[in-house]
Amino acid sequence: MFDEYTYSELGSIFAMQGFAGISLFSVLLLMALGLAIIFGQMGVINMAHGEFMAVGAYTTYFMSTLTETYFPSLMPYYFLVAIVVAFCVAGVLGYLAEYALIRHLYKRPLDTLLATWGLSLIMQQSFRTLFGAREVSPTLPDWLLGSYQPTDTIDIPLNGMFVLALTAVVTLGVFYLLYKSSWGLRVRATTQNRVMSGAVGINTKSVDRYTFALGCGIAGIAGAAFTTIASTGPTTGTLYIVDTFMVVVFGGAASLIGTIVSAFSIAQAQSLLEFFISGSMAKVYTLFALVLILMFKPEGLFASKVRR
Amino acid sequence: MDTNTNFTLAIEDLTVSFDGFKAVDALNFYLDKNELHVVIGPNGAGKTTVLDLICGKTKSTEGSIKFLNKELTKMAEHEIVRAGVGRKFQTPSIYENLSVLENLEISYPYGRGVYGSLTFKRNKTVLDKIHEIAKQIMLDDALDTEAGLLSHGQKQWLEIGMLLIQDPQLLMLDEPVAGMSVKEREQTAELLNKISEGRSVLVIEHDMEFVERIADKVTVLHQGKILATGDMETVQNDPKVIEVYLGH
Amino acid sequence: MNFVYEKLMGGKQGLLGFVLLAALILVIMPMFFDIFRLNLIGKYLTYAFAAVSLVLLWGYGGILSLGQGVFFGLGGYGMAMFLKLEASSPENTKIQSTPGIPDFMDWNQITELPWFWVPFESFTLTIIAILTLPALFAYIIGKAMFTRRVGGVYFAIITQVIAVILTILIVGQQGFTGGINGITDLRTLNGWDITSDSAKYFFYFLNAGLLLTVIVISRFILTSKFGSLLLAMRDKEDRVRFSGYDVAHFKIFIFSFAAMISAIGGAMFTLQVGFMSPSFVGIVPSIEMVIFAAVGGRISLIGAVYGTLMINAGKTAFSESFPELWLFLMGGLFISVVMFFPNGLAGLWNDYAPRVFPFLKEKAKTKDVPPVVTDETGKGTV
């Protein structure tokens, strides 16, 4: 397959392929982070996670249209603002969803699955009513388009680099929040022993609500970021949900490190397979391997052996 | 190695570690036939973990557990039960939506396969056995009551009854009198004395008064290791035990 | 006789419910609906097989499968493969470069019938395949998962992934499967025109009869000790295990049985609708099947049938009048059934029917309808 190429050409291809893998990794991780928090910390199966991503994407689209119409001079900068707004909008919606729906179902994880699926249907139809059935794309600022060329033969996509950087920032932020802040301590305490946490004066209800909102907010950031690589339609969210769950489950639900490792291995496996075999079979092999591994290691890659 | 013994239960060098923390550490423990043995110890001593290891709920890291000279560590939970080990959990573990009769019926050691359970019939043999056990556990008047409606003490008894109906050689009870009234404790003590005839019983308990009343032998567990073992008096006077319970 | 009454019908209430359902689908509906509507109802009733299977699996067993569409689809594909081979006789396909194989194979340069299609030339083997292959597939999945104590949420997600894998495979391997179009243009069954009115009537009644039979068999399972064990496993899995039962065996059995029921539904679907496509294998139909069961009441076999009929009739009616509202309604239904009516239609019936029909009161004992909502957090290994 590689006979007729020079070493420098091959080197460039491998460098770019390596970046493709890393880029997919950052996409998967960004999708999964919010879910890892919600599913891992709270045990809630949020099937509407993809729709919260779509909320972020539509917010970005809305911001883009707004800026284009009223403040065209600000176009280069709107995207950064849009990410923050997407986080807030998705977070607030998540907060409301928790209040109206999720908090009644903590003891019935399978029921949260059904209820959030219902929520996702309602959200999809709302997108359709508000933004129309067509796929939309925000106008991207020029600095997000095109590629960076360290040499003549290497093109590194700017949007990929942006998503990578954003993922790094969000991941570090989540780590800080969960493991360094006092709020994170309360979240982890609540996860491990709800009754005891309540007894020592933690407002577990508020912890739940903000944790859920945070997870949804991160989904919103992911959605905003994905407008740079794909489009947004009412049913966009459903495309991501299975992949996202696989990443979280494969990593071992309660472990953020696990989620990162899992996103990395899935992304590398898939992008390598895709390089050597046709796209749709690559996907089948990847998913199949995941199912097989999960059968032998149902608790995922990184679940600590707990004394029960 | 061939280490057949006359013990009902012989635990040797048993160790289990959770991420490096040894909850049970090189434990050696023997239980005679017809012995009622109580394990006591402070919280986190590894008492419940020992029961978990015996009944297969937790897999050991090292060591052996022999029940009537049969190695249990490699067996699945249901095989251990079928071999004759019954276990009551700390919080009553009964089927709250089913009646007392159905609870006992499900526990009846017959029709345990898929096909068997489909063709299982509630015949006279079954009913007789259920009545006999119900009488023993003082629930013969409550056979049609939904189990969820029983008092806490009655639930504990029902779970004991569900084990008894299987006629186990080894009965393990995790805090059988927790949450019981004084009267219920007395009745339970009687019940235990009665049912320990013809089988070995291993009990975890905190209530020293109750322990004193039932125990043939007492073992004190501390940090996954045995601190002392013997009859109640010996153990109570053991300086190490006093240190753990009173000292610091 | 007592055996039939107690075990198969489930006592007075059960018998009444069963008779009402039988009367409705066998007598009343055929009397009041023309063949077009009846055919539609027949199609809905094929989904009811999957809904009933979920009552056994999820309502009683506490095992939520988000992959019932897989088995429904496998059954449907089995039947479709047989019908397609019949429709692809060398005379009918003489314009192809390889006559005698299905048209989509010819388009994909396949010149010989693939080996796994060959058994489907025989009707008997097809029926056997429909009854056994999906169950076997479920057995393998179940064996792998339940013996390793994969349960609860993890099981749900893995079954969902299996549904995704199978969909991508069917769509991607179009030379062997017909791809995204599915297997279409099915016309005759052993020479009998399946699109004729008489055939439609026949399949409707066959379908209804099979569904009632499946309900009776399921009743038998549920009223046996196996049924109590299922409930017991749902609520206190560890206790069952420590009562000496091999929990995995029971789960594998009920999962395989549920797969077989769903597959029958799929096969009947193909016969009545005239094609099969990968859109019945994926995530969405699988979750919809769960909601059919949930609306019916999760633990009511009969309720599942009504739930299926109600939602599908609603879908047809709403999509004719207010297509935009349909998703809102469906979403709202999911949420309200979980939050406000966890016992679904069956729960409403149990609450209100005895007031309307006093004679039902005496036997409305609570234990026939154990509460549905239990703490599932302790399920499975994780």
Add this chain to the structure above:
Amino acid sequence: MKYFRTKIKGLMALPAAILLSTSCFAATPSTADINTTGLAITDDTVTVGILHSLTGTMAISETGAQEAEKLAISQINEMGGILGRKIEIVQEDGASDWPTFAEKSRKLLVRDKVAAVFGAWTSASRKAVLPVFEKENGLLYYPTFYEGLEQSKNVIYTGQEATQQILDGLNWVAKEKKAKTFYLIGSDYIWPRTSMKIARKHIENVLGGKVVGEEYKPLGDTQFGSVINKIRLKKPDVIYAAVVGGSNVAWFKQLKAAGITAKKQTLLTISVTEDEVLGIGGENLEGFYSIMKYFQSQDNENNKAFVKAFKEMWGEDSVIGDVTQAAYLGPWLWKAAVEKAGSFDVDKVVKASEEGEIELKTAPEGYVKLHPNHHLWSVARVGEWKKDGQATVVYESGLIEPNPFPEGYQ
């Protein structure tokens, strides 16, 4: 039941309508004469069905088609209808779900007794309804360009079949761009696969070129990083693409981000119309080529009138893609055939369609003619995309004969 937006009321008599008309004021024949099969026809009205997805994933694509069909029907009604009868519409939602399509088409034919149905979009939905139309002897006007390999008595295909779309475009690119090597990429389902098969045969056997890669991605997939690297490795003269739906947007965005732009790479696609550009964004497509039979920017009187009328009815922002235009032809072709047959009976309309040399001189795409094999003669056009989302037509073939079962391409 009816799914009309209020805008429809403000519709004015349209120049295009008059231009398109072939027989405005025919005497009204009696209902018994023109309807011997019990269709839903009264002395004043005739009922037709529209069957597209209003909900679900396909709603995005099918919206334009049903809008065009309604436009054509309202224009025909403005002109006095067909055989003196106004057209009434029963609209059903296929909900992007193939069995629903089958169910609704049966409803339209059996319950509503519609005289014709305009609808279906994907091949899968057409395959699902086909047995119903054949069984109930209905008449379907199907608007989408598709893979061919089909010819039903009960279907009129107003879009182009694969060879009509593919071959001339390939000839053009081979000649114009001196292309020798091709990389084929599509979504993984029947239309791209069949199209690629035909393209490969043509490239290898007729053009003497070479296919250096062939790739199919699952529907809805949005990750093209690895594929793009493979393409870079192979350095094809032309990328030949048939990616659809949401994947399409991701594909072009990621191409652009990877630095593969029209300056460096010729790309020819058969799955991008003005509708898709809305989602993809003109800046991501600039300089790439589509092969279609119609582009909104086509400069002729018919098209100008059509675009104007369409925007008046459905809003200034609407865009019109290839399929939308093909859908617009449906009602007009039906009208012509009915008038030629002098009857609404499906058999007679079909016969007139096959033998009657039905033609539309005034179609937006230009002259079209119905072939006895139920497909349209059509022109292949190559359009070069501009940043504003419109295409410049850079090549036009002559009228190409439809050939749904192409010899040597199977």
